[in-house]
Amino acid sequence: MIQLHDLEFVPYISEETITTAIEELSVQINRDYEEKTPIFLGILNGAFLVASEIIKRFPGACEVSFVKLGSYEGTTTTGKVQTLLGLTQELEGREVIVIEDIIDTGNTLVEIDRILREKKVSGYRIATLFYKPEAYKKELSIDYIGIEIPNYFIVGYGLDYDGLGRNLTQVYKLKK
Template sequence: MDAADIQDDLARVLITEEEIQARLAELAEQVWAHYDDGQDVLLVGVLKGAVMVMADLMRHLPGSVPMDWMAVSSYGSGTKSSGVVRILKDLDADITGKHVLIVEDIIDSGLTLSWIRANLLSRSPASVEILTLLRKPDAAKVEIDTRWVGFDIPNEFVVGYGLDFDEGYRNLREVATLAPHVYS
């Protein structure tokens, strides 16, 4: 779905599909070089939001890299993080001794990602790094050491490219802010 298809629901487009793809290509090159041609790294996507980021990041990698998924919940149906994390789906793979790259859609307060990182570190991996498409520096409640960031954005609620509002708008190709009438 393009922004033009739902323009009445959107306040503005922050990042276009073309900008997202160009940045993911750059990040994939950096990731590939960091892990010495993808050697011994497991990409861990955080469901549901990171599906688009993971898929497109992997398509930009020049070689094969395994992936796994975690699903956690810290959001209700609203626009703010609750700060309480529940594992809905855990990893299938044993990460002992492996290099883990967490792939996220967005870092907002950082509370959820901080919890995920600590949880994964408790499983004795060789390393845990983080790649996120979006980061809201002004929303941070905890400091997150993030190796790769696609874009820093304002502290506004955004949808698209995997990010949702009440499970809608995930399939928007761009990242945009919603018009107030949608969520008020």
């Protein structure tokens, strides 16, 4: 068990399971983008670890960019997505692979979809390490899913609780 701020968390997903999921995601992405030069777009802050792992497994030429969006306060979403750090790279006519750490409500994806349409990308696909099907109510398709989980609040491997826990190599869930 670990404590972050005022909450206790218990082990949930091992580092080995996470690594296996990332390897499987990478195989799918590498197959679909063979002989293409995609732009990997990591969603900060949470996706920095999974993005680095997927990108370093990509054998071809690629570019990397990040955008920082925020919608959480504590353990709950505000329902409003703010752009905290925008895109500076030209994306028009490019193939983009969006890398998320977790998809739950899908509010961030709706904002990413808006941004990418505005930037006139030729196409994009979405990859996520963790996916909460119970919480996801949007229409956007998710192309690459690492691990489906129930609607638990989790920390570790890039995910945080009020800034703490991103550095943990395994994932913990909120203790009930």
